[in-house]
Amino acid sequence: MKKNLSVKNKRDILLVTLLFTLLGGIFILFRLFAFQGEAAVANVYYGNSNEPIVSIDFVNYRVIKNYDQNVSNSYDQIYPIIDEAEGTITLLGDYELSGVRQIVVIQYHYGNKTVQIIQEQSPNNICSREGVSSGWPLICLPNRVRVEFGTTPEDFTV
Amino acid sequence: MKKMALGFIFIISILILSACTKPGSMFSISFFEYMDTYISISVYAQDQKTADEYEVVIQDIYKTYHELSTNYEPLSEDSLFLENIYTINQKNNQVIEIDEELYHLIEKAEEIRVLTDGYFDISIGEVVNIWKNLLIDEENGYLFSEIPDSVFQTVLEQIELINLEEDVIELTSQNDRFYIQVKSTHAQLDLGAISKGYATQLVFEYLQGLDIQYFSISAGSSSIAVGQNQAREGGIYNVSLANPLKTDSTDRTYGMIYVKDIGVTTSGDYEQYATHQNLRYHHIVSPKTKLPMQYYHTITVLGEDLGMLDAISTALFSMSPGTLDTWLDNHQSALNLEIIQFNYDATIVTHMITTVFEENAS
Numbered sequence: 380m381k382k383n384l385s386v387k388n389k390r391d392i393l394l395v396t397l398l399f400t401l402l403g404g405i406f407i408l409f410r411l412f413a414f415q416g417e418a419a420v421a422n423v424y425y426g427n428s429n430e431p432i433v434s435i436d437f438v439n440y441r442v443i444k445n446y447d448q449n450v451s452n453s454y455d456q457i458y459p460i461i462d463e464a465e466g467t468i469t470l471l472g473d474y475e476l477s478g479v480r481q482i483v484v485i486q487y488h489y490g491n492k493t494v495q496i497i498q499e500q501s502p503n504n505i506c507s508r509e510g511v512s513s514g515w516p517l518i519c520l521p522n523r524v525r526v527e528f529g530t531t532p533e534d535f536t537v
Numbered sequence: 538m539k540k541m542a543l544g545f546i547f548i549i550s551i552l553i554l555s556a557c558t559k560p561g562s563m564f565s566i567s568f569f570e571y572m573d574t575y576i577s578i579s580v581y582a583q584d585q586k587t588a589d590e591y592e593v594v595i596q597d598i599y600k601t602y603h604e605l606s607t608n609y610e611p612l613s614e615d616s617l618f619l620e621n622i623y624t625i626n627q628k629n630n631q632v633i634e635i636d637e638e639l640y641h642l643i644e645k646a647e648e649i650r651v652l653t654d655g656y657f658d659i660s661i662g663e664v665v666n667i668w669k670n671l672l673i674d675e676e677n678g679y680l681f682s683e684i685p686d687s688v689f690q691t692v693l694e695q696i697e698l699i700n701l702e703e704d705v706i707e708l709t710s711q712n713d714r715f716y717i718q719v720k721s722t723h724a725q726l727d728l729g730a731i732s733k734g735y736a737t738q739l740v741f742e743y744l745q746g747l748d749i750q751y752f753s754i755s756a757g758s759s760s761i762a763v764g765q766n767q768a769r770e771g772g773i774y775n776v777s778l779a780n781p782l783k784t785d786s787t788d789r790t791y792g793m794i795y796v797k798d799i800g801v802t803t804s805g806d807y808e809q810y811a812t813h814q815n816l817r818y819h820h821i822v823s824p825k826t827k828l829p830m831q832y833y834h835t836i837t838v839l840g841e842d843l844g845m846l847d848a849i850s851t852a853l854f855s856m857s858p859g860t861l862d863t864w865l866d867n868h869q870s871a872l873n874l875e876i877i878q879f880n881y882d883a884t885i886v887t888h889m890i891t892t893v894f895e896e897n898a899s
Contacts, residue, residue, distance in 0.1 A: 536758070537760065537761055
């Protein structure tokens with residue numbers, strides 16, 4: 380009986396060791412291959428389009444609206460709305476409350492080269508809970524708004 | 538037992554190795570409060586607390602030179618400084634005591650006036666103000682618009698009446714006290730083309746003095762000072778040059794330079810200008826003609842002293858190509874400057890020493 384327990388203990392220890400090794404390996408891979416360096420641009424996409432509707436240029440400190448959102452006349456605003464004083468971009472998401480599409484508000488910070496979803500309506504508010512991102516993509520569903528980071532060849536323009 | 542020990546050694550090794558990969562990291566410091574400029578600094582530090590300590594010193598440098606060099610408002614009542622450019626401009630011909638920091642800044646400006654044969658001159662504020670008002674006055678400015686001929690002629694008449702005197706600034710010091718006298722009844726000082734670069738150079742020296750290798754300072758859209766780039770092999774920063782003729786398009790650069798441990802500044806006619814008869818009238822005014830000149834769209838200068846670069850790029854912008862070539866023959870090697878001209882006819886001329894410039898494929 381004592382011998383059986385000892386073998387079982389050894390197996391447990393081996394299993395725990397393997398588990399730690401596996402976790403350690405995953406940790407190292409994450410450290411090596413996670414997004415490193417500074418993003419030069421963050422592109423905001425709406426729907427299925429692969430053309431960014433807005434680009435946040437962290438190199439030249441400017442926000443470029445590439446095209447307007449296609450929304451019905453019942454909405455009295457043209458989206459996206461870019462507020463440079465507040466550092467925000469507001470789009471209309473696909474999620475509706477009482478038949479009204481809800482806004483998604485993205486806040487950007489040139490100095491930190493970061494983006495955060497600060498307001499959105501959705502069942503679990505997952506994307507506004509993701510916090511500040513400097514590299515990983517922010518994906519808002521069911522609003523179908525996403526932010527992806529990219530790089531450009533230059534670090535500065537003068 | 539042996540396997541267990543090996544397993545623990547392996548795990549500990551992993552943790553130690555992963556800790557070694559990143560002893561510190563890059564921190565971002567940015568602010569809008571001074572010199573009407575968005576200043577953004579990326580600096581390597583051990584932790585956020587250390588970066589915060591750097592920020593206190595850096596903000597203090599920009600705040601100091603903002604307060605001392607502004608010609609728009611007097612010092613605040615609780616200011617610790619004696620005078621600033623606004624108050625000095627109210628006291629022509631008087632001998633005024635000033636702070637040592639402002640004394641050395643004006644002293645530097647005067648050195649560059651001599652060095653550039655008077656093409657850089659901080660005492661032409663009266664003329665600069667007229668052109669600036671024509672561009673950016675909230676009610677009567679013509680920024681990015683055509684200046685009506687009648688308005689243009691009125692401006693020329695106003696300028697014609699201004700007599701720019703030479704060598705009007707006298708600086709003296711005695712027993713660690715510093716004085717200035719502007720020997721003119723009407724000359725107005727304007728440090729707009731040197732104070733930001735001068736402050737940035739002090740920040741550059743502060744970071745270098747701390748033996749920080751990895752950092753970059755972006756002082757507005759036209760001036761940067763960089764150490765080395767931690768994110769790129771060789772520590773190189775890629776700096777693209779703004780195309781002054783394509784500011785609204787996505788393809789808004791005309792070339793790239795690859796730099797480290799250096800300052801880069803551009804003087805140009807594309808951020809603030811109005812047009813008259815197909816010529817751009819901008820804010821860089823020649824002390825020789827009292828007019829904004831149209832030899833170049835941009836002049837980019839690379840060198841070791843950003844305080845000097847700002848002023849020199851301003852001076853070179855008003856020199857004809859012939860005068861500029863002669864000046865470079867006499868000074869380029871001694872000052873270790875590199876120049877890239879985007880000429881008014883859109884041709885590009887470079888005067889490089891070691892830095893690589895690559896023009897965009899057209």
